[in-house]
Amino acid sequence: xxxxxxxxxxxxxxxxxxxxxxxxxxxxxxxxxxxxxxxxxxxxxxxxxxxxxxxxxxxxxxxxxxxxxxxxxxxxxxxxxxxxxxxxxxxxxxxxxxxxxxxxxxxxxxxxxxxxxxxxxxxxxxxxxxxxxxxxxxxxxxxxxxxxxxxxxxxxxxxxxxxxxxxxxxxxxxxxxxxxxxxxxxxxxxxxxxxxxxxxxxxxxxxxxxxxxxxxxxxxxxxxxxxxxxxxxxxxxxxxxxxxxxxxxxxxxxxxxxxxxxxxxxxxxxxxxxxxxxxxxxxxxxxxxxxxxxxxxxxxxxxxxxxxxxxxxxxxxxxxxxxxxxxxxxxxxxxxxxxx
Numbered sequence: 001x002x003x004x005x006x007x008x009x010x011x012x013x014x015x016x017x018x019x020x021x022x023x024x025x026x027x028x029x030x031x032x033x034x035x036x037x038x039x040x041x042x043x044x045x046x047x048x049x050x051x052x053x054x055x056x057x058x059x060x061x062x063x064x065x066x067x068x069x070x071x072x073x074x075x076x077x078x079x080x081x082x083x084x085x086x087x088x089x090x091x092x093x094x095x096x097x098x099x100x101x102x103x104x105x106x107x108x109x110x111x112x113x114x115x116x117x118x119x120x121x122x123x124x125x126x127x128x129x130x131x132x133x134x135x136x137x138x139x140x141x142x143x144x145x146x147x148x149x150x151x152x153x154x155x156x157x158x159x160x161x162x163x164x165x166x167x168x169x170x171x172x173x174x175x176x177x178x179x180x181x182x183x184x185x186x187x188x189x190x191x192x193x194x195x196x197x198x199x200x201x202x203x204x205x206x207x208x209x210x211x212x213x214x215x216x217x218x219x220x221x222x223x224x225x226x227x228x229x230x231x232x233x234x235x236x237x238x239x240x241x242x243x244x245x246x247x248x249x250x251x252x253x254x255x256x257x258x259x260x261x262x263x264x265x266x267x268x269x270x271x272x273x274x275x276x277x278x279x280x281x282x283x284x285x286x287x288x289x290x291x292x293x294x295x296x297x298x299x300x301x302x303x304x305x306x307x308x309x310x311x312x313x314x315x316x317x318x319x320x321x322x323x324x325x326x327x328x329x330x331x332x333x334x335x336x337x338x339x340x
Contacts (some may be wrong), residue, residue, distance in 0.1 A: 014276030085315020
């Protein structure tokens with residue numbers, strides 16, 4: 001899919017989800033909810049969310065170790081901010097490519113190895129968030145509106161089945177990478193167009209190279225420990241934001257569940273900044289707790305805009321500090337692909 005069609009698809013998805021999030025919400029009531037919010041708690045929630053990028057940058061060291069023993073923390077943080085800024089301002093989800101490229105410009109690491117570490121990071125994120133999606137449902141104190149518990153659990157089980165299959169595929173990639181690559185060439189490699197198959201093959205090779213970290217138990221444990229801290233911290237930001245809007249029923253366990261739903265939602269193709277998927281996912285995740293749509297969407301919009309600004313400004317600052325151009329960031333995907 002070309003960049004233009006990726007942009008069209010992303011904007012379309014965002015508009016559809018934004019319409020769904022707002023379709024039966026009174027804008028006057030939504031604005032009233034925003035005006036009534038506790039500004040101090042909302043500011044605190046945004047501050048906590050922004051501080052999460054410090055944790056993300058610290059965690060990145062674990063996934064970089066197979067390729068770079070001691071990456072400078074400042075370079076990791078700057079590259080992380082640049083990547084999320086790019087996702088907020090540019091189409092086609094170039095942020096991960098921009099992040100990998102930015103690190104390769106300031107540290108002695110190839111852009112392909114840098115990108116491979118991010119592929120592994122996303123894998124740890126996915127497995128951690130899958131646990132976040134399911135675990136709160138079975139813990140004491142997690143309650144939903146009457147009649148919605150079984151339905152919610154059924155949907156979560158469906159997601160876990162998908163991730164169970166992904167886990168099996170992961171084990172094959174870790175212990176039998178040669179077999180995994182042969183299986184790909186024998187199946188999808190024959191069915192997909194040649195250029196698409198080659199692109200996926202390049203990504204798979206980067207991924208397998210990055211999986212070197214997962215063959216060392218100490219790094220695996222460190223990766224999961226850091227991922228747990230990172231996403232629990234993000235859930236804390238969401239929880240404090242809910243308190244700013246007097247949304248108390250889900251509690252912190254509900255915020256953990258919301259964190260998982262939200263993270264999966266913003267991973268789908270959308271417009272820059274994830275507007276639409278973010279708001280729709282918050283409304284969807286809070287509806288089983290009986291939170292009115294106007295409360296949920298008002299909270300989502302205020303938190304989203306508040307969290308959007310700091311990392312975007314930080315990314316722009318570091319973009320200039322590292323001497324990178326918009327052209328380099330915008331074409332970082334091509335740079336990563338050419339280096340694979």
